[in-house]
Amino acid sequence: MTKLTVRHRTTYSYRREVELAPHRLMLRPREGRDLRLLIHEISTAPSSEVSWSTDVFGNAVAAAAFRTPADMLVIDSFAEVDLTAPAWPIFNIAASGATYPFRYSEDEWTDLGALAVRQYPDPFDRLEIWARGFVAGSSTDTLSLLLDLNAGISLWISYQSRDDEGTQSPGETLDRGWGSCRDLAVLFAEASRCLGFGARIVSGYLFNPVGGLEGSPDRGSTHAWAEVFVPGAGWIPFDPTNRKMGGENLIPVAISRDISQVVPVAGSFVGPSDAFASMQVDVEVLSGNVSDMSQAKNGNHQTIAGE
Numbered sequence: 001m002t003k004l005t006v007r008h009r010t011t012y013s014y015r016r017e018v019e020l021a022p023h024r025l026m027l028r029p030r031e032g033r034d035l036r037l038l039i040h041e042i043s044t045a046p047s048s049e050v051s052w053s054t055d056v057f058g059n060a061v062a063a064a065a066f067r068t069p070a071d072m073l074v075i076d077s078f079a080e081v082d083l084t085a086p087a088w089p090i091f092n093i094a095a096s097g098a099t100y101p102f103r104y105s106e107d108e109w110t111d112l113g114a115l116a117v118r119q120y121p122d123p124f125d126r127l128e129i130w131a132r133g134f135v136a137g138s139s140t141d142t143l144s145l146l147l148d149l150n151a152g153i154s155l156w157i158s159y160q161s162r163d164d165e166g167t168q169s170p171g172e173t174l175d176r177g178w179g180s181c182r183d184l185a186v187l188f189a190e191a192s193r194c195l196g197f198g199a200r201i202v203s204g205y206l207f208n209p210v211g212g213l214e215g216s217p218d219r220g221s222t223h224a225w226a227e228v229f230v231p232g233a234g235w236i237p238f239d240p241t242n243r244k245m246g247g248e249n250l251i252p253v254a255i256s257r258d259i260s261q262v263v264p265v266a267g268s269f270v271g272p273s274d275a276f277a278s279m280q281v282d283v284e285v286l287s288g289n290v291s292d293m294s295q296a297k298n299g300n301h302q303t304i305a306g307e
Contacts, residue, residue: 023267094232112198220285
């Protein structure tokens, strides 16, 4: 068991005071069998009225409503979690899904719904042809296939942080040969769907205690990865950015069909078109409790702009 603290600050600066429209926040870590949420707090400056709801995927969504104009907006999220995901997970795949190709049960197929449907146009089947290149034969081990696809993405595509908003389509990522963690997660999920799997996108945080992981210049950052549903095992996490399977270093916040549905902070303002000056996102993911966090705060602060 690893106790982790996560601090996520988003700062918007404006050249003059603006009216802040309600902001949609997806910042609360998502509890599951490998993660227990101990504390979560959201604060804003200027102050806001925060209300909570649950979206169609079961994600916690906060809505912050502001009453006063401001020339700066700061949104702070603080969380403590217990992460228990093993370093070397063992997945008990059902016999019906152990060998690819397989067929989901009628109930599984119905419930997976859009998660098993491709989300991006591929008029010449380029992505499907590329994905099928990882299939070893007419009958192959399912988990081995997914591991080969996960590792293959990092061999074909170079990781590169991007400061611009949005996500590349899988075709754009293949054409360019590089992408951010969210681009690689989308490519993996879409390639898995090409092969008939149900897949979903996960947004959250990467804990990088000893360095060496892509997507985090320090000990933690925001991150994106994917999960594939396999009968018996359920949802298996794959992080193509780091060629890893399982959730040892991953703190999920939200799951979705498409990456656009899990933007951590989304909102707008009313004011002159040139009023917006800058946005900065600062993230810390550290092991230990609140006191450890405050002691390390000054020495381990990092700025993440592109993930």
